[in-house]
Amino acid sequence: MFKNGIVELTTWFFEHLSDLGSIASILGFVITVFVFFKIRRLYARLLFIARVPEHIKQLQAYRSRITKQLQNFDESLEETRIELAECEATLKSLKYKLRGDMRKSVVELTKLIANQRYSLTRHSKHEVHKIYAELAMVIQSLRELQKDERWRD
């Protein structure tokens, strides 16, 4: 009776071998996709932890320099233009290390700077003040995100 059972099981196994192979392939594919996304997420997180603090420092330095240039806006027009261009480049680089709403805010600020930078005149003080406020908001958001990141699993 026991011998018969083993024979039946072996026969069933060989009959369904191709089906089992297909199931294993599908399962393997699902695991590969899962691991791919998991690694991508881990990479993004590592990139965030490693690079974003440096970006925050850079953005804080631009923010401070922009305020100083606003003291003598007419005479600092060229410097402000350069500062905004550098700030834009940093934001563009930062964009790829972020996701969701944070990324959206960075993209919007980059657009705002790009639009103003080319048409900067002596009368653009109000617009630069607006950029200053938006930049301060992005920096504060990044700092909050940095704090949250410490508590993520």
Add this chain to the structure above:
Amino acid sequence: MLSEHQKKWIQAIANLIRLTQEKELKWKAKPPPLRLTEDNPRADIMYVTDFEGQKLYLYERYFFDHDFFHSPETVLELSNSDGHAAWASPKIEGLDDLLEAVKYQVIDVNDFLEKILKKK
């Protein structure tokens, strides 16, 4: 992301910077009160202004310690007109810039530059 409260504070600080730079808001330097000179945290100087009947105090406070250096932090306090009740604003981006703008105004850097450049 930021709460509405934080956004409002950042915008408020940005507006204070603008009003200070445009000299619509006049700041004065004065010695800090006893609570900031006798104990920790301390402050060496305090800047005061009046915004529509509300007193604003801005200062850099630090922890005095012989063994360690503690980096200072900028504080903005609001109080009622008689100056008795004070409330400190949250730690927000831009407070350091506001302090710089206030120092620039109080010391009158532009005036100094004009005077020194006129000297032959």
